[in-house]
Amino acid sequence: MGKDVIIACDFPSKEDTLSFLDKFTGRKPYVKIGMELFYSEGPAIVKEIKDRGHQIFLDLKLHDIPNTVEKAMAALSKLDVDMCNLHAAGTKDMMEAALRGLTREDGSRPLLIAVTQLTSTSQERMQKELLIDAPLDEVVTKYAQNAKEAGLDGVVCSPLESGKIHQACRESFLTVTPGVRFADGDKGDQVRVTTPEKAKELGSDYIVVGRPITKADDPVAAYERVCREFIG
Numbered sequence: 001m002g003k004d005v006i007i008a009c010d011f012p013s014k015e016d017t018l019s020f021l022d023k024f025t026g027r028k029p030y031v032k033i034g035m036e037l038f039y040s041e042g043p044a045i046v047k048e049i050k051d052r053g054h055q056i057f058l059d060l061k062l063h064d065i066p067n068t069v070e071k072a073m074a075a076l077s078k079l080d081v082d083m084c085n086l087h088a089a090g091t092k093d094m095m096e097a098a099l100r101g102l103t104r105e106d107g108s109r110p111l112l113i114a115v116t117q118l119t120s121t122s123q124e125r126m127q128k129e130l131l132i133d134a135p136l137d138e139v140v141t142k143y144a145q146n147a148k149e150a151g152l153d154g155v156v157c158s159p160l161e162s163g164k165i166h167q168a169c170r171e172s173f174l175t176v177t178p179g180v181r182f183a184d185g186d187k188g189d190q191v192r193v194t195t196p197e198k199a200k201e202l203g204s205d206y207i208v209v210g211r212p213i214t215k216a217d218d219p220v221a222a223y224e225r226v227c228r229e230f231i232g
């Protein structure tokens, strides 16, 4: 599986998203559609971006009882996205049901990856509010192993966790990593950040990059710089 850069298209509307994508005349970047855009515009936005030739990571982070997630995934499989995700906290039963739902009659399906612990969850909150006493990195690794045992393709994690997850699961188990910033860039609200070059060194398979590209004066040049540093 080749490395790729996924642009987080965190825009409020179809118009903003398409006018951003119009800037990329020569290339068709891999695009992440999240809750904001999907809930505002519905499934039609997925089809429209797909028809323009982009690969799509649909980031809806499903988490419900297995039967509900299976049915929801069956609906998502019809959208022809390339990657989608769920919360590993739903347990292996839910992840296995999701895979069943996502798999089409001909056996094909989008990649399915799991969110382990959100990077917004601190060790302190996990202990005090969720009553999980194990260290955060052990929880992340255990959730990744559960995802692998359920048959998923990989996890969303910090680039700093990629190595440990590849070791605990296997090299081909995908790590999809946000929290990427240029060495000379603004961190925004991300706390634990790495550069594209460092993410490559740490073994990330895909990096998800939003504001360093979407808010750049020249988004195409910023995207190309990320690709140069991450893919080479």
Ligand code: C5P
Pocket: 008, 010, 034, 117, 118, 119, 120, 156, 178, 179, 180, 188, 190, 208, 209, 210, 211, 212
């Ligand atoms: O703008 P920025 O590069 O910080 O965007 C990162 C993207 O990755 C956002 O869409 C954010 O929701 C997503 N993400 C994240 N941390 C996670 C999971 C997803 O930043 N743990």
